[in-house]
Amino acid sequence: MLSDPPAEDTIEVSIFGPGKGEAILVYLGYNRWIAVDSCVDQIDGSIPALAYLDRIGVNVSTDVLLVVGTHAHDDHIAGISKVFLRCEAASFVFAHALANSQFVALVDADARAYAGIPFRSFSEYQKVFEIVKSRSTSGPGFRPWRFASETTVLLPPTGPNPAKVTALSPSDEAYHRSLRALSNLLPVAGGGRRLARIDPNELAIALWVEVDGKVILLGADVLTGPNGCGWTAVTESFSPEAKAQVVKLPHHGSVTGHHDAMWTNLLVRSPIALLAPFRGGNIALPSRDDRRRICSLTPNAYVTAAVQRPGAVDARVQREARSLGPLARNPREPWGPAGHIRARSRIGDANWTVEVSPPARKLCGRHDRRRASSEGAVDILDVDA
């Protein structure tokens, strides 16, 4: 378990993932953090990102400046209202296309249609809305929420060791497409209460983080397209001066988030690539082909947990499954303990140090997987800037 705090002049990217879900923390130096997405440890109910910040002694209520909900999928927003509640000085960031009455109506309709049901897509947003309202009188100049679209500067570079955080998506086209989709989802009297789903991946917020020569790309679940959206739009509209040394791979490493121009235009050669797997239903990401593709692009790829579900089914699940009788097939748990990958680099130093806490591991190579199974595996990487 990683528990040492970063030095003031150090940049850190931490990613947590139990197998379904991901959360990211970025340390910008000088007691400034941003939190991107959230996941919950399904075994003990804790929130790994908050537990880590508490463990290393961060004052969560004052030092976290932004809490970003990249998109409304439960593997990215589980527990995010609890994160935001603790981060009292933070602005909550979400896609501009969601800052309208239609999305609020959808959240409210979701709450009504799924009252008493443990699976609600937008319950975290409902709680976030309430927290935002309660903080709306926190003082002049304080903005409890921020809306992101392409090229929105969410954190301007001010003060010592200036850090800049910019949203790269969603694009204008994605914004208009989403508004059209939202308007078709609104409830009508006499209509069925089943809510159709929009695909929030189209509205996912990719982030570009720059701190004194260190550059990080957080790809959320941004997909390749469609035209005018996703990486196609980002790579057409954004040309950075310096490329990113660290990338959180989009959409769990899936080919649906792969875009050649993202790798060539936005990333250095053989970047440090971080990802959280997705074990949900019959889908497991990244697939074998995805792993092969990623490893052909960088040997420095890490994953927070095993892509396949844990081999042994938990005894509690076994007991529960026995109650179901013979009609239930293949009972299993998609979760496990949340792994943690941490990449750190001091300002002025070209090297990045990558540490993993199991079940996190290197994505490429049998040898590295064995090595990662022991506590505290460390790689020191000289990333080509």
Added chain:
Amino acid sequence: MPNQWGSDTVSVGAFQQRVSTAGSAVNSAGGSAAGLFGDSVRKWLALRSVLSSDSTQASETSEKPSGQLSETLSEPPSQPKILKRPDRVVGLKRWTGLILNIKDDLLTVELTPTDHEGPTFYTEFDLSLLAPDEAIAQAGDIVYLTTRFVQASSGYSTVTTQLRLRRTGQWSEKEVADITKLASRYATYFDDVE
């Protein structure tokens, strides 16, 4: 045949007897038909009489002297009836499930216990178990799973599992109005903040 067992006529097997279903005469008589079937017939008759909701019987009964429960059976029992204890439900568990996907006539469900402590986990079911709603089920829908543990009077236990799709109903005009009102309030708030 002498009227030695009471006042009602009952067909039992090949015999026609008068049997008092409520009185003590039968027990003490012990004659022919009653002797053949013994307690089981008497109990069966008593139970059937008490449980019957037939209006004719009720009418007949009302004409009888107080304290007399009796009836005339059109068909005799083919064999002695053995009274059974009713089956008992000795355990009940419920889960709520989210359909994650449907593929190859299998639905993958994320199950969470709703009336007991337990882990959330995934499992699969044949789509046909959702009948008659299997055609309309889709990913994102909610299902309810109930398992009953039944102990039969014979001592054997059975487990029954029922899976059904959650019916969502329709939006009312009031609900839609309330949703619209709330959304409008927030829209103003968004404008203020930005």
